[in-house]
Amino acid sequence: MATQHSRTAARAMMAPAVVLLLGWMLVPLIMTLYFSFKKYLPLRGGDLGWVGFDNYVRFVSSSSFWPSVQTTLLIVGAVLVITIALGVLLALLLDQPMFGQGIVRILVIAPFFVMPTVSALIWKNMFMDANYGLFAYLWEFFGAEPVAWMSQASIQSIIMIVSWQWLPFATLILLTAIQSLDSEQLEASEMDGATTLKRFWHIVLPHLSRAITVVLLIQTIFLLSIFAEIFVTTGGAFGSKTLTYLIFQRVLESQNVGLGSAGGVYAIILANIVAIFLMRIVGKNLDK
Amino acid sequence: MGKIVLNQVTKSFGDTQVIPPLDLTIEDGEFTVFVGPSGCGKSTLLRLIAGLEDVSSGSIEIAGREATQLKPAQRELAMVFQSYALYPHMSVRKNIAFPLKMAKMDKAEIDRRVESAADILNLTDYLERRPGQLSGGQRQRVAIGRAIVREPSAFLFDEPLSNLDAALRVGMRLEISELHKRLSTTMIYVTHDQVEAMTMATKIVVLRAGVIEQVGSPLELYNTPRNRFVAGFIGSPKMNFIEGALAAEHDAHCIGIRPEHIDVSATEGSIQGTINVSEHLGSDTFFHVNCEALNTTLTVRVDGEVGFNRGDTVFLTPKSDLIHRFDEQGLRL
Ligand SMILES: Nc1ncnc2c1ncn2[C@@H]1O[C@H](COP(=O)(O)OP(=O)(O)OP(=O)(O)O)[C@@H](O)[C@H]1O
Numbered sequence: 001m002a003t004q005h006s007r008t009a010a011r012a013m014m015a016p017a018v019v020l021l022l023g024w025m026l027v028p029l030i031m032t033l034y035f036s037f038k039k040y041l042p043l044r045g046g047d048l049g050w051v052g053f054d055n056y057v058r059f060v061s062s063s064s065f066w067p068s069v070q071t072t073l074l075i076v077g078a079v080l081v082i083t084i085a086l087g088v089l090l091a092l093l094l095d096q097p098m099f100g101q102g103i104v105r106i107l108v109i110a111p112f113f114v115m116p117t118v119s120a121l122i123w124k125n126m127f128m129d130a131n132y133g134l135f136a137y138l139w140e141f142f143g144a145e146p147v148a149w150m151s152q153a154s155i156q157s158i159i160m161i162v163s164w165q166w167l168p169f170a171t172l173i174l175l176t177a178i179q180s181l182d183s184e185q186l187e188a189s190e191m192d193g194a195t196t197l198k199r200f201w202h203i204v205l206p207h208l209s210r211a212i213t214v215v216l217l218i219q220t221i222f223l224l225s226i227f228a229e230i231f232v233t234t235g236g237a238f239g240s241k242t243l244t245y246l247i248f249q250r251v252l253e254s255q256n257v258g259l260g261s262a263g264g265v266y267a268i269i270l271a272n273i274v275a276i277f278l279m280r281i282v283g284k285n286l287d288k
Numbered sequence: 289m290g291k292i293v294l295n296q297v298t299k300s301f302g303d304t305q306v307i308p309p310l311d312l313t314i315e316d317g318e319f320t321v322f323v324g325p326s327g328c329g330k331s332t333l334l335r336l337i338a339g340l341e342d343v344s345s346g347s348i349e350i351a352g353r354e355a356t357q358l359k360p361a362q363r364e365l366a367m368v369f370q371s372y373a374l375y376p377h378m379s380v381r382k383n384i385a386f387p388l389k390m391a392k393m394d395k396a397e398i399d400r401r402v403e404s405a406a407d408i409l410n411l412t413d414y415l416e417r418r419p420g421q422l423s424g425g426q427r428q429r430v431a432i433g434r435a436i437v438r439e440p441s442a443f444l445f446d447e448p449l450s451n452l453d454a455a456l457r458v459g460m461r462l463e464i465s466e467l468h469k470r471l472s473t474t475m476i477y478v479t480h481d482q483v484e485a486m487t488m489a490t491k492i493v494v495l496r497a498g499v500i501e502q503v504g505s506p507l508e509l510y511n512t513p514r515n516r517f518v519a520g521f522i523g524s525p526k527m528n529f530i531e532g533a534l535a536a537e538h539d540a541h542c543i544g545i546r547p548e549h550i551d552v553s554a555t556e557g558s559i560q561g562t563i564n565v566s567e568h569l570g571s572d573t574f575f576h577v578n579c580e581a582l583n584t585t586l587t588v589r590v591d592g593e594v595g596f597n598r599g600d601t602v603f604l605t606p607k608s609d610l611i612h613r614f615d616e617q618g619l620r621l
């Protein structure tokens with residue numbers, strides 16, 4: 001039983017951790033808010049005073065703003081669809097008894113351990129290079145014109161790279177979910193006359209809905225802020241500029257901290273809209 | 289219609305043969321119970337009939353059709369699993385309707401059948417609930433409901449009552465028996481509880497290590513067990529076995545006497561012993577009597593309250609016409 005005394009003591013002991021975490025979160029947030037209302041150009045005069053909502057207006061009225069939001073949503077959406085669809089298929093496949101199962105599973109997970117910068121560079125140079133990339137050879141082998149991935153299909157390239165990185169995560173979570181499916185349920189549905197496809201649709205997929213929800217939420221959080229994959233491949237060119245990348249450009253390339261901070265606040269708002277939206281769909285799923 | 293014939297069926301998992309060649313005929317409308325100790329292959333045999341496992345050799349005939357190569361769904365059997373195997377994300381109504389929906393039956397007919405099954409099983413008030421919101425007994429009934437709507441040629445039950453508490457088990461036992469009377473469809477029921485077997489079956493199949501030890505009606509098995517294993521397995525409490533001089537008096541290697549076939553007296557009888565433990569069940573009392581002369585403990589069953597206590601010396605007299613005699617191999621003489 002917690003007495004008044006022990007509760008006070010508990011609070012006092014937790015306080016340092018809470019304060020630290022709060023500070024960790026609040027300081028950058030407050031600084032972003034602070035700078036977003038200032039004209040702050042580090043190499044061109046530094047702090048030039050308060051400007052009200054000027055930065056906010058300028059950030060949205062820039063011609064790159066809406067395209068960058070669209071690109072962000074497109075990349076996040078496409079990667080989610082691809083990783084979840086392929087993840088379910090791969091998980092089903094890996095769940096089958098086969099020779100060398102342990103090794104195959106480790107290999108499937110491996111891409112997740114490769115740093116984003118490294119994997120994007122490997123994709124860019126080894127696979128997607130229009131002259132000596134493996135894809136170029138493949139295209140030539142079939143008599144087709146090699147694709148200059150980075151310029152002709154920049155968004156698709158980034159989607160491909162990021163999907164490759166996140167597929168293992170989705171597969172892993174979905175595989176554990178599939179393994180927890182009661183085999184008697186499958187047998188019962190088999191006796192009830194359900195074909196393989198119907199079994200998947202009526203039994204396996206509903207069973208996976210929670211796991212899919214979790215994958216959806218976690219991936220969205222991380223995908224909204226992908227940066228390295230764009231930085232080392234297209235550098236934001238050819239319509240592959242996401243909101244995160246736009247902010248980076250405003251702050252570092254244009255050296256306009258105030259404008260970038262305003263963009264940061266928009267990014268927070270976008271993330272929250274997406275989160276609320278997802279929670280709505282997902283909340284229903286998790287209630288069951 | 290629901291006759292099932294197994295012909296020289298075997299089943300091996302890898303190198304271990306779980307079911308050696310086995311022949312069995314289950315007549316239409318029979319309530320057949322497979323009993324046997326844990327791991328003897330009851331579930332495996334049932335799953336072979338259901339088609340969830342493939343036979344290693346031999347053939348299975350269901351309702352006059354060669355069924356060895358048929359898929360589970362094509363065998364027109366319905367199975368109730370030990371874990372119920374209900375679909376957790378579907379309502380009770382959808383669970384029961386699932387096999388009909390898979391058979392592409394039209395909506396009105398599905399509704400009619402689901403309603404009537406729910407009516408039989410007292411599930412009408414729960415149709416919109418999910419399995420997670422039901423008690424164990426209700427879930428069991430949903431599983432049975434899902435089986436009966438298809439009007440299969442036979443029902444297969446794999447220890448359907450083992451997850452229920454004792455009182456509910458007795459109730460469900462009756463319900464399943466009544467269901468059998470009402471539908472008079474072939475039922476195959478797996479259990480390791482010999483009370484369930486005795487009370488429900490029209491035919492009991494006793495299995496040991498995949499081998500059929502005896503097939504017969506409950507009373508046949510009780511009265512004339514073919515060997516020591518069946519004699520020991522059927523009946524509760526277990527039959528007493530006595531070897532040595534007393535058995536030799538009856539020209540046997542071993543004799544068996546059921547606890548209920550022994551008279552107890554304070555003054556006279558053929559075997560003297562001391563009561564070691566007494567179990568009072570109210571209607572019956574079981575004594576475990578230590579008989580020094582025989583170097584064994586005999587279990588005795590007497591009616592209700594009798595004036596004996598732990599430590600008392602008693603005399604036991606087996607009813608001579610109810611003694612079972614067995615030879616060295618354990619076969620009945
Ligand atoms: N998939 C399998 N692979 C290998 N051996 C198996 C498999 N399934 C069952 N067995 C073996 O077959 C034997 C019979 O198993 P089965 O499940 O039929 O027993 P049972 O009579 O139903 O026992 P219980 O009363 O405990 O359910 C056991 O020795 C078991 O180890």
Ligand SMILES: [Mg+2]
Nearest residue numbers: 330331332447
């Ligand atoms: Mg079993």
